[in-house]
Amino acid sequence: MGTRTDEIAGERRQLINVAYRLLGSVTEAEDAVQDAYARWYGLPPGQQEEIRSPGAWLMTVTSRICLDRLGSARARRERYVGAWLPEPLPDRAEWNHPGGADPTRPADPADQIVLDESVAMALLVVLESTTPAERVAFVLHEVFRYPFAEIADVLGRTPAACKQLAASARRRVSVARAPVPASGQADVVRHVRKAWEAKDIAALVGLLNPAAVMTADGGGMAGTALHPVEGGAHIARYMVAIADLAPGLELLERSVNGVPGLVARRAGAVVTVASFDVSEDGRVTRIWVVRNPEKLRPWAREG
Template identity: 60%
Template sequence: MTTPSEPGDGRPDPGLAAIMSERRQLINLAYRLLGSLADAEDVVQETYARWYTMSRQQQDAIAVPGAWLTKVASRLCLNVLASARARRETYVGEWIPEPLPEPTEWISGRSDGITVDPADRVTLDESVNMAFLVVLDSMTPAERVAFILHDVFRYPFTEVAEIVGRTPAACRQLASSARRRVRAARAPATPAARQARIVRDFKRAWEAKDIDALVGLLDPDVTAISDGGGLASTVLHPIEGAEQIVRSLVHLEGRLRDLRILERTVNGQPGLIAQQDGVTVSVYAFEVAGDRIKHIWAVRNPDKLRPWTVRP
């Protein structure tokens, strides 16, 4: 994103550094609200565009620019969330939030020659793990915004109400409803080291085509969901059950030649990526409950793999 270094009247902008310092916070907020880095980037760009269309006098009249930027970005996210429901009706197959790598693994170059600004990197914590984002995606736009702003970013309900366009009491109810959804879907906590071990064992069993080992690592009611977006071949509907998922995995590796499976951190948790000819073609996120894998999310849509794509 390019931003003017000074306002339209030609005078130096003494507040530019302070305004731009909000960018990481806005990216983090927008990604959690939308589950899409591309949409989050668009929202932040539009937010700054609106700031710079104002006169210096209008900007100076805003007591807390950061709060203004957050309010505008949040309202834009509300609009995107409302329109996303209509867009999903035409989306090919299942939609999964965009997976993100560990910051140290973030590919800084893009195929279009643009360098990814470090300020665009999302801070990874429990509020961006894939299971959490999937639950967020089941909420209404107002629930999601109220919950993220209050429970994750600690905004008081009086400020949330201004953004959502409802009373503080109504926003409290929205956040409470969202909280119940999160609690109902949350699996018992599994230590990170155990998660990593289970994912590593899954990788080894997959590579060895050890069907018995794979089945043993999966919860009997495990669900696997793939997202190709119509741009990459994948199963269009969720697969349920350990044996069905294992058959699909073995078939996938047999169909894709020279598929290399690597351990990576996906949205802050142990995950896997699949590379073909050195290019990341799939990212796998997992939810582990106890000693079994409960959910698998496979993202193959190349539009969602930009941070993972190896530069030529």
């Protein structure tokens, strides 16, 4: 029995990874996984014993919970103040932990998420435009390689229908071209940081695509633009105006969802996390800025 209990507990990391990619929220992913485990432990012992693969059962239940939450998320986000963006993820390898990890601190679910191209902000934002069923089919098949027969059990549709859903999502995702290599993006982000710190509007305009768009998420809890700022020149002036209003802001080059980005700190606390999409010509086409403090909790231990 102990071996099976360990096996079940060992599924948590995979479940968190799937749920984050489905929901775009660390907090909601953890809640969905906790709910799935609660349902498992709520089964009578005899029923548990009949389940040949607890991991597959937990994955199916977690995915169904996420599907339900995706369906209700749109209504919640219509009431959200300003634009809604996925929660940004830090890279712990870049962080400084004086004295090592604190064994008394609860495990942070964000630490369990693998940072790869499937969590890039550009992809997560595109997935927000798909239907809940399309997103589930795409993530489970394209990212985690689950067969359509298993996805059919999650969605309550035929394998052929699930294949069509994944293909539909794939077409939307393919519109977002392949990202620029991290090294190239890091150079662009570094230039943006320097120009921003220097309040050099001309330099910023040169780094931004004329049709660039900046979307900010403050959630009504942090001051920011409620609507996307469009056009490189407008964005450059906005960035400099923000710098003027926030003296003492420290800009750091940090990985955001596995891609080079910028983190702003004031008095040692992370107040803003920015992600960038860079085109092949080395210009920024999209900026996603998260200022909602509830979405910056995984960054609270930045060092």
